[in-house]
Amino acid sequence: MIDNRGSRRILSFSFCFIISCIVIIVIVKRSDKIDTTIYNTDSSLLSTSCKHVSIDELDRWFHSKKWNEIPKIIHQTWKNKTLRQRQARWSQTWCDQYTNWYYHLWTDDENDLFVRTKFPWFYPTYNKLSPAILRVDSVRYLYMLYYGGLYIDLDYESVRRIDALFTNKSVVLSLINYSFNSMNSVPNSWMASRPNHPLWTYILHRIILLWSRASDKERNEFWNGKAEFFTGPQSLFEGLMFYLHTIQHTDETLDQLFGNKQNQNADSILEVANITFLGPKLNNAYDWMNGIGADVCSAEKATFDEKKCQDVVKPIYAITYWSHSYGHGHENDLNYLGDEKKTR
Ligand SMILES: *[C@@H]1O[C@H](CO)[C@@H](O)[C@H](O)[C@H]1NC(C)=O
Ligand SMILES: *[C@@H]1O[C@H](CO)[C@@H](O)[C@H](O)[C@H]1NC(C)=O
């Protein structure tokens, strides 16, 4: 009897012990979760992919706080919500890795409404810009000005996350190479920013000014380099120089502002007036101007091979294959109209 009672006591004691352990484990796990939630206010718990948000959701989140950092929102844009196969695949590499970021794919219609309602001073120009590449070039500066975040062209693939570098940064740009004479060395295909940075207004005013002064012939005819000149990398470069020269009270070139040439390595991170420049190897290892790897890295070539390309140019954080899906400033370009010719 006594023995029996003893073993019962031991049994119920063990039972209580096990239950307590489970309760303690659950509490500890929960507080773990609570900790991550508080720490990662922007992320949904344990997400394995970025969170696609509507513009309403984006606005609600964006206006719910004051921004002293680069907001965790990725912007991409296309004609409509239907991406081409390889665009969807490249886009997904960002979402797969930037799991605590928001994501929005802007369509042409959404862009139009965004510019018309948020930037009435730019809309009259925006509305006349043609072909489409001039509008999608311009609207990305407006995403940066209004929301900030990270703008990425649809032909960029993420190799690994770069956003640890964004801490305390205001604007992060990504070089193709250090040759600034062509003014195409700072592409507008990948840009990160805090909201309301004045750099973007310099670029937008340059676009307004140049477009208003262009002849009808220049506005309406296709010419090679038109997109780069009006709204593309050259508008970014010139806006950047206006901005830097104004606030630095200098007329130094970007090279001089970077300091000595020894700084300019493929994987350097340079800073001028709180604008951060990532060396080419980090994000843009394939330089369409120097041609290294062009046969396998250019998405426009039949010999395009992403794997071989990465073996040749060894990108660190990201790479773009320069697919020119909007055409080279020409709306009748098959790249823009048609489906991709070939997917691997
Ligand atoms: C998007 O546009 C393409 C043509 O460029 C069309 O084939 C496709 O059906 C459109 N998708 C939607 C959802 O409208
Ligand atoms: C960011 O800035 C804060 C405040 O100035 C500073 O305490 C912190 O060390 C900086 N972090 C990095 C990674 O530079």
Ligand SMILES: *[C@@H]1O[C@H](CO)[C@@H](O)[C@H](O)[C@H]1NC(C)=O
């Ligand atoms: C760069 O940022 C620091 C810290 O926010 C600020 O004190 C400094 O004035 C800024 N410099 C320029 C040129 O904007």
Ligand SMILES: *[C@@H]1O[C@H](CO)[C@@H](O)[C@H](O)[C@H]1NC(C)=O
């Ligand atoms: C950078 O661009 C210039 C101008 O197109 C080109 O001559 C040069 O080879 C490119 N690459 C490097 C690494 O400078």
